[in-house]
Amino acid sequence: MTIPLVPKLLRAHLRELAINESRIDGRQRWEGRELDVESGVLPRAEGSARVRMGDTIVFAGAKFQIMQPYSDRPNQGGLMCSAEVRPVAGRHWEAGPPSPESIELGRVVDRGIRESGCIDVDSLCIIPGEKAWQVILDLFAISDDGNLFDAFALAGIVALRNAIVPAERFDIGEDYPLELSKTPIMCSYHKVGGRFVYDACGREELGGDERIHITLGDDDHVHSLQKGLKGIFSPNEFTEIMGHAQDRTKELRKIVDSL
Amino acid sequence: MNSRPVARLDNMSKRNTAGGPQRGGQAQLFVVPGEDLGESKGQDIGHGVIAIEGRLRAIKQGRLRQKGSTLSVDPTYTRYIPRPSDLVIGYIEGCTNNIWFVELGAPFNAILPMSLGPGKVEFGGTRSVMDIGDCILCRVQEVEETHSSVVTMKGLGLRKIRSGVIEEISPHLIGRLIGKGGDSLRRLKEETECRIVVADNGRMWVDGNLDGILRVRNILDELSEGSNSNSSGGEA
Amino acid sequence: MGGYGDVQMIDENGLRVDGRGPSDLREISIETGVVPVADGSCRMKWGTNEAIVAVYGPMEAHPRKIQRQDRAVLDVAYNMAPFSTTDRMRPGFNRRSREISKVTKDALESVVLLELYPRSKIRISIEIVSAEAGTRCVGLTAASVALADAGIPMTDMVVSVASGKVNDVVICDLNKEEDNYGEADLPMGILPNSGELVFLQMDGDLSQEEFNQAWQLNMDAAQAIHEKMVESLKGGDSQ
Numbered sequence: 001m002t003i004p005l006v007p008k009l010l011r012a013h014l015r016e017l018a019i020n021e022s023r024i025d026g027r028q029r030w031e032g033r034e035l036d037v038e039s040g041v042l043p044r045a046e047g048s049a050r051v052r053m054g055d056t057i058v059f060a061g062a063k064f065q066i067m068q069p070y071s072d073r074p075n076q077g078g079l080m081c082s083a084e085v086r087p088v089a090g091r092h093w094e095a096g097p098p099s100p101e102s103i104e105l106g107r108v109v110d111r112g113i114r115e116s117g118c119i120d121v122d123s124l125c126i127i128p129g130e131k132a133w134q135v136i137l138d139l140f141a142i143s144d145d146g147n148l149f150d151a152f153a154l155a156g157i158v159a160l161r162n163a164i165v166p167a168e169r170f171d172i173g174e175d176y177p178l179e180l181s182k183t184p185i186m187c188s189y190h191k192v193g194g195r196f197v198y199d200a201c202g203r204e205e206l207g208g209d210e211r212i213h214i215t216l217g218d219d220d221h222v223h224s225l226q227k228g229l230k231g232i233f234s235p236n237e238f239t240e241i242m243g244h245a246q247d248r249t250k251e252l253r254k255i256v257d258s259l
Numbered sequence: 260m261n262s263r264p265v266a267r268l269d270n271m272s273k274r275n276t277a278g279g280p281q282r283g284g285q286a287q288l289f290v291v292p293g294e295d296l297g298e299s300k301g302q303d304i305g306h307g308v309i310a311i312e313g314r315l316r317a318i319k320q321g322r323l324r325q326k327g328s329t330l331s332v333d334p335t336y337t338r339y340i341p342r343p344s345d346l347v348i349g350y351i352e353g354c355t356n357n358i359w360f361v362e363l364g365a366p367f368n369a370i371l372p373m374s375l376g377p378g379k380v381e382f383g384g385t386r387s388v389m390d391i392g393d394c395i396l397c398r399v400q401e402v403e404e405t406h407s408s409v410v411t412m413k414g415l416g417l418r419k420i421r422s423g424v425i426e427e428i429s430p431h432l433i434g435r436l437i438g439k440g441g442d443s444l445r446r447l448k449e450e451t452e453c454r455i456v457v458a459d460n461g462r463m464w465v466d467g468n469l470d471g472i473l474r475v476r477n478i479l480d481e482l483s484e485g486s487n488s489n490s491s492g493g494e495a
Numbered sequence: 496m497g498g499y500g501d502v503q504m505i506d507e508n509g510l511r512v513d514g515r516g517p518s519d520l521r522e523i524s525i526e527t528g529v530v531p532v533a534d535g536s537c538r539m540k541w542g543t544n545e546a547i548v549a550v551y552g553p554m555e556a557h558p559r560k561i562q563r564q565d566r567a568v569l570d571v572a573y574n575m576a577p578f579s580t581t582d583r584m585r586p587g588f589n590r591r592s593r594e595i596s597k598v599t600k601d602a603l604e605s606v607v608l609l610e611l612y613p614r615s616k617i618r619i620s621i622e623i624v625s626a627e628a629g630t631r632c633v634g635l636t637a638a639s640v641a642l643a644d645a646g647i648p649m650t651d652m653v654v655s656v657a658s659g660k661v662n663d664v665v666i667c668d669l670n671k672e673e674d675n676y677g678e679a680d681l682p683m684g685i686l687p688n689s690g691e692l693v694f695l696q697m698d699g700d701l702s703q704e705e706f707n708q709a710w711q712l713n714m715d716a717a718q719a720i721h722e723k724m725v726e727s728l729k730g731g732d733s734q
Contacts, residue, residue: 289729291643291652291724291725291728291729292642292643292648292649292650292651292652293649293650293651293652293686293687293688294688294725295688307648309608309650311650316650316651316688318608318648318649318650319643319646319647319648320643320644320646320728321646334646335646336534336535336644336645336646337646338534338552338553338646366552366553366554366555366612366615367555367614367615368555404613407614
């Protein structure tokens with residue numbers, strides 16, 4: 001991606017807003033943007049979701065392939081997460097090999113889902129040592145107006161939740177739903193104008209500083225963390241956002257459960 | 260970088276005298292690119308219309324406008340193309356020893372040579388006067404045929420913008436914002452106690468205390484929402 | 496093109512596997528403004544196809560080597576998302592996508608008034624999120640609508656549709672099975688105002704007479720599709 005110009009006036013304005021407990025789009029500090037989640041939207045994927053957070057729009061598609069289990073894990077299948085932010089999503093996203101930004105995006109979302117253990121890779125085994133299911137989660141950005149992390153993570157987990165293993169197509173048996181043992185949810189916080197806020201929009205990302213991503217499971221267990229970009233934060237700041245994450249992940253999990 | 264839909268002025272006629280979207284006249288039906296507009300009866304054609312083999316055709320989507328003998332299209336969306344003497348708000352994107360590159364929201368950055376900069380600048384001293392990320396109020400001096408332009412800060416009121424915010428605004432809302440004879444804008448400035456400068460490249464400078472700035476932002480949101488929910492065929 | 500002539504694709508009433516008559520189109524829906532951060536955009540559903548196109552520009556043409564002094568260049572990228580096909584499509588370089596990107600660019604460059612924006616480029620991203628035969632036609636048609644939405648001046652919009660042949664019957668707008676088991680595929684890009692063409696490809700086996708029939712089916716279908724395009728642009732008219 002090309003690095004967009006950061007106007008000095010924007011940073012000064014964001015600082016003033018922070019001091020006055022306001023945000024550039026009128027939201028409260030811990031308030032998320034308008035959220036729209038739809039599942040089963042991609043006819044060719046075995047599981048799918050479309051998430052819209054403000055003007056950020058992403059797709060997630062879960063598909064299945066047959067793989068040969070790794071020699072050191074003959075009874076296990078696998079999960080692969082791949083994230084793409086193509087030029088369609090924004091002026092500053094360029095064509096070419098994946099940028100460090102989009103690679104970080106994919107890997108951070110992948111860790112949140114994988115490390116939670118929500119997919120039982122033993123259950124993906126078909127014939128030990130020979131055949132197993134590989135779940136491939138493709139995350140695809142359509143419009144980038146900030147916080148692709150949370151949009152991808154949410155779309156990813158919803159796609160997995162409504163995924164049907166296509167056993168019939170591969171002559172292995174009957175189709176059955178993919179079982180997830182828990183629902184990991186990610187919340188991202190950006191430091192804007194000197195304080196952390198939840199669900200930054202495009203301009204807040206542009207004029208802001210570092211960011212922290214937290215993925216929590218059903219029981220508030222911590223499954224992944226990442227701090228990105230230049231900046232310094234204190235343990236107190238972290239405690240504050242962890243507190244918010246515990247509340248917000250529960251809200252989002254309820255939404256996922258209701259689909 | 261706004262989430263509001265933004266349209267900018269576009270002078271896409273090759274003739275220097277033809278302006279961008281025109282004011283006045285009767286706004287009529289909605290046309291799309293390729294739409295036939297009837298026989299060319301020797302009338303003038305303005306923005307968004309071309310003549311092909313004796314017939315007129317729309318080349319942009321928008322509302323057809325007949326002003327006097329000129330037929331043109333008010334586009335619903337278009338990028339800003341600079342014209343000489345436009346008042347513009349730009350961002351410094353880069354500089355060399357004696358030139359600044361200014362981003363105007365147009366296809367090309369404009370050039371601000373040292374000699375047209377603010378006050379006295381020494382060779383090699385450009386960055387200490389205006390740095391990358393700074394915002395300036397300037398005027399388009401000249402535009403060459405590939406739409407590259409030169410801007411100047413020599414002129415009344417032109418300056419580096421040191422405080423306040425820059426908001427984006429669609430040209431078709433500028434008329435409503437300013438109001439008849441400038442009434443609405445005057446009232447807005449009084450009510451919010453803000454200084455407001457509306458530039459020609461779809462940007463405006465708002466300066467004052469935070470409450471005033473937020474109030475102006477609300478008004479802009481209301482204006483663009485109002486234009487989305489009802490399609491008024493009236494004049495800008 | 497398999498040419499599996501013995502697979503029954505037309506029943507005794509002359510209806511196709513999905514119940515359509517020989518000249519019927521699949522269901523089409525068009526929306527604009529679907530990528531809020533873009534200058535213009537369009538989402539087109541056509542049968543089980545779904546394409547999302549975003550337009551950015553005109554902007555400075557980088558790298559400099561692609562710049563042209565006398566006109567703008569179109570940077571067209573056609574891409575199929577990994578989940579768009581039954582067998583997952585690996586992301587990355589794909590020859591078919593490159594070819595389609597090029598012929599789509601050639602078609603659009605024929606209608607966009609490029610001379611108005613010398614040295615600049617207009618970026619057109621065509622993303623196929625769901626595929627079911629005829630994706631290049633959906634992509635090109637949706638790109639025209641997205642360009643109109645972005646205020647890019649064009650002498651006309653391009654309407655693209657494909658006809659072919661199954662069981663010796665010439666039909667319009669092939670679906671997936673007809674594309675796999677049929678005997679010919681003729682996609683065209685038509686300018687509705689004049690009936691002229693900017694895009695033409697063909698593969699398979701058609702007699703001269705069958706070719707003329709397929710040609711005419713495309714021409715007729717283009718008018719119907721164009722009406723939908725105009726409706727979607729006018730319906731989204733918010734001033």
